[in-house]
Amino acid sequence: MSAIVSDAASGRPEAALGGEFTHRQIMKVMSVLLVSLFVACISGTVISTALPTIVGDLGGQDQLAWVASAGLLTTTASTPLWGKLSDLYGRKRLFRVALILFAVSSALAGLSQSMGQLIAARAAQGVGVGGITALTQAIMADVTTPRTRGRYSGWIGSAFGVATVAGPLIGGFLVGSDALGWRWTFYVGIPFAIAALVMVERVLKLPFVRREAHVDYLGAALITGAITSVLLALSLGGQKWAWNSGTTYTLVTAAVVLGAAAVWQERRARQPILPPHLFRSRTFNLAGAGSFFVGFAMFGAMIYLPQYLQVVRGMSPTRSGLMTLPMVIGMLSASITSGRLITRFGRWKAFPLVGLPMIALGLFLLSGLDVGTPLVLAGLYMLVLGVGLGLSSQVLVLAIQNDVDASDIGIATSAASFFRSMGGAVGVGVLGAILSSKVGSAIPALMRERHVAPPAGTDMGDLMGSPSAIHALDAPLRSVVVDGFTEGLHTVFLVAAPVTLVGFLAVLAIREVALRGGRGEPADAEAGEGEAADDEAVQVDLSASVRQKVATRH
Template sequence: MVRGETRQEPPDEPGHHGDARGAGDQEVYRTYSHREILQILSGLLMAIFTSMISTSVIGVALPTIVGELGAQDQLSWVAGATLLTMTASTPLWGKMSDLFGRKNMFQLSLGLFVASSLLAGFATDMGLLIFARAVQGLGTGGMAALTQIILGDVVAPRERGRYSGYIGAVFGFSTVAGPLIGGAIVDAPWLGWRWCFFIGVPLALAAMAVVQLVLRPGREAGDARVDWWGAFTLTGGASALMLVLSFGGSAFPWHSAWAYGLGSLAVVLFGFSIIAERRARDPILPPRLFRDRTFVLAGCASLLVGVAMFGVMIYLPQYLQIVKGMSPTVSGLMTLPLVISLLVSAIVAGRVVTRTGRWKAFPLTGLVLIVTGTGLMSLLGSDSSLPVIGADIAVLGVGLGMSMQMLLLAAQNASQRRDMAVATSGITFFRSLGGALGVAALGAILTNEVNDEMTRLLTGTQAAAGTGGARVRDIGLGTPEAINQLPPALHDIVVESFTQAMQTVFLACVPIAVLGFLAVLFLRELPLRTAPASPAAEETA
């Protein structure tokens, strides 16, 4: 449905008008013309741009933000708070949109994003900043899940590759513009890092206006029930796991009551989530999804890709600014190879899939490139040349562009129409969960490696005279600019410590990407549908 026609389905098909939750929304969306689809797409793309540019802007500014607030070693938690709440809330947004309408939930997610951005911009300490970032993650989770869900309602899977390419293009463009804008904002003395949060507010308000004018609300389910037990157990389990990965080895030892307690709590809550989802009338993640091999493998691959993607995007600026001594603006420019290669590969892959209907080769090749890219990045040091850095991260960008949207497309294509929303939000959940766990785990690796390496170097050199055994907190690392102004001997120790730690972080992504490749390898390449299957056909299948 891309030539301007209105797609209608027979009104007398079994279950067509009321036996599936959220059918009302989908009935309205299937009657949109091609022009209306493009208008809806413009609102969705604006929302994606808003959420992504806020993330990419903050990524470059984070070393300066946490340094100014005196918590360089808490960077992973500032970044992870958003990923945690985004991950935990993503499945709930999908189900709530089935029950209360796509438009209402989409506007709510934009509203949360606006309020939390203002709160983060005015934050005066780490506690308030982390809280604001957590609320921001709720809004971002809704925006990420609902854009894909609404697109899945509007466009058939075969044609969705083209529109997925547009989403990839916006993703790439926002990721290109974000680091440049973030670096310029941080470096501008008349702005400062707080404007990295404020910049998303007018964009989100514009997206709200477009969605309000273009998107028509669908009928809400008459007997709506929210799976509160499923929401509590899923979000609680993800939160406990995130906490143990974030604070393990720093706030408390890995072999401690806190670590074992939080780990056990995560296992118990995830176990109860299985029971809750089996008993729920309208489960957030229906158990039948996990009987579909395509959904399970695509979810596993998305989780593993999320670890590599978010891990590199969050910690690459630290390498560029601390190890290479770049300013935020220059480090933003150095991310261009990553995001441009991601942009081009996503568009090309989407168009080829639309023309041929074959998709599996793209995520397979993409995972190979992710393995290669992270392996090459683990060899980067303080003396690596700019062309080498650019080439290495470009390889990773091509792999990400060929993988992310194709895995989501595979899951959407394999799901029944009634499961479109929950399958989409489920894949987004796994990718976000991978990002949250990856940022937390890689952050713990980075902090521990930096501490251990600095302790070793300080103890064994004359620069450590009288300060043997000092750690990151003792030295008081601040912003990257402050680190560059340290005495030469101490500066060399800090740079060497971060270099070794960054190599370990990037190397840890390699086996994770290999597991992602194995998951994609066992995916079945189902033919892409050219139109949504009717309920009657799905029941027969």
């Protein structure tokens, strides 16, 4: 018989007598999760202001795209593996590994003496980030019921939102400091990771179902290979190589072949990395699709809104980060409010059904931005988008967690994160290709129309990656480039808006099941008959659909 034990040395989960963690105990766990998630999220945003300085110091302009993409690739590819391994070996153990890997790789990134070393360190850092982000939601599922989880899920979104704004600000300060410099954009996360490790040992005592483990290494390799091939094609297509190049075709072919092999392997594996039975769930598939399209919109907006502010409006990276505050405030307020309402009423479906159309509306409004748009109006559009994202992103994770068994909570949760990340990767890749194509045709047309000649010896493609270089151009040429870029952004947001509505249709088709674990439910824990007096039954809610009763003998 499997037994629920604690990850802590005490051998018992710190749960209340009725089987559920108290609010105080949950907040202790949340403090660990929020610190860890903040440091993971900020690692991707803090370097945005440092990239030009890094290239100036280490060289390798042609490798710049890899510095930005390496972490995203490994984060997304590793997410399903972290979830499954945590189901087999326990969340706390894997969470420790993720934090240590993050801290060590951050130190190596800061010590890098070449672009190759930096890219390798960023790739390793991405694996750690994948573990932290995947396990954060799974751990929260361990200590809360699906219904009460809504009360705390808003704080998960808040950590992400704060990191989005704080990253460029901290990065700008560090890069501009004579005493610190760009290397500290990597070192800055290490103290947080160490603090999180200390907190893990002190407060993170989690229930863990001990069972025989058989890791599907072949399935893990095939899944990782397929995901990596897709992400490489999407992230670097149009940058390092052309979309219609042999490299792109090779990567797409590899993704199809490896994906087909992974499906075959997972169907026959004893303990598959991505259990096929999950895909027989209507809720899992449709909520996953909704998460994909939320990621498409969210990551697309977070990439291209700063480009509007920097290229079109001429703002510094630091100021552009501050200008996205309305979107972050909208995300935070909507996420926290919806979470509390879900906990109170036990219903979730209405929130993404309102949120996804709001995302589409926000993107449509953003498509009208130009160089003369009042910043207050732009902020209002961002607020609409942020509210839509806040109503949708965390709620869909709850829906998936509510639909799976306890033994699958880790992989199901990481799958939800994976769908969102894949949506983001596809969104950034597709929208980036649209932007490049539109800008590439708009700028020459505007030059002919306005009788402006391109500058001698200047590659217009290189200008697109350097807002400062654009604003150093002569006024007539600068006006052409900015207007051409604005036309490209119009198209990007107009394409993204209706795509988001596909996610709305997916969520609309879900049959809502009320979230379990409300205050009115009985504790449903009773001592087993025929056991000795020193035996006691401990019930811990690990998922929405399964409540396990086990007797632990002291």
